Amino acid sequence: MTGSDPRLRAWTPFENVVDFHLPMKKSLGAKTLVYPTPVFVVGTYDPQGKPNVMTASWGGICCSRPPCVAVSLRKATYTHGNIVARKAFTISIPSEAHVRVADHFGMVSGRDVDKFAVAKLTPVRSDLVDAPYVKEFPMVVECRLAHTIELGSHTQFVGAVVDVKVDEAALASDGTADIQKVRPLVFTPDTQAYYGIGTFIAKAFSVGESI
């Protein structure tokens, strides 16, 4: 009976019926939101040779050959000038246990404080590039600056990966980096929070062989 009511038919047209079987999507607008985003602690030397670190979540791998990783920073950051001057940076990847210092490194500037000293962490001079990394973090990526790309509020620094170093305690028995031992942080841009890594779901290039 209600199906013949023209007011009802007006807002339940047949061609939209499929939508009732699936959740509706809500528009959140044009924003910087993908999942997951990483928590990178970017290590550089300042003009006086003081080691500095800052936390950044805009970045990721961007090329396989040569292996490259990108990280985007605002021009106002101390680290930005350091990378331009030294043409090198490192990415130290904090564990869950380091969440407090990782968050702190995104809140204060190396212009004002010696972040390594405040956090009681140890800067290690890379043997390959002109930048320091965080000794206490389980995984570090050493980069030589390869490209500098202006995108607007942020400059994207593309680093050629020179080496990846991982704590022996975070390696699997086959010598690969075990993500469940590294225990990296995931940042959620929308809700501004840190999450951990969950359980193993499936083997890649394998689980989807037949669907």
Added chain:
Amino acid sequence: MTGSDPRLRAWTPFENVVDFHLPMKKSLGAKTLVYPTPVFVVGTYDPQGKPNVMTASWGGICCSRPPCVAVSLRKATYTHGNIVARKAFTISIPSEAHVRVADHFGMVSGRDVDKFAVAKLTPVRSDLVDAPYVKEFPMVVECRLAHTIELGSHTQFVGAVVDVKVDEAALASDGTADIQKVRPLVFTPDTQAYYGIGTFIAKAFSVGESI
């Protein structure tokens, strides 16, 4: 007594003593390895207007204003040509439940098969850009091509984010995208596996206020 044995002293010099208190780092070489890396399903139209998807893990947010996301693809991929031609793409973010199709989308080419049909998924034409997204995935990012950067084996496509759409079922009560409802995948480049998202660790720009 053993301390006076010169053979022992030769390989336990005092200046390395600090290393015994912390795990040693092992060099894994120059490789594409950071944690976490995302699982992006990139949606495009081919020259005939057929919707296509491919899975990529080289990418991430790269600018705040304008909001931009980067994804890097090899020139040989079908998607590469589609983005160049249409100047648009979407990123659909699969949930854990979609791991099988997400993996499959990285193993076959849209030149050979209709991946949406094979996976029994629904292409939705974006109302904002010339590209389709995956209706069944909980979160999509619609992008207009802003920059094309050649990095070597991969071309980096920087997309200006035009909208982010999230299933209502994946939203928190305050309207933000709840990562524990989206349940995105994390890819591990070294061990080639998929992991889930773990527990809430801490609030960002807050937990590190005092260290």
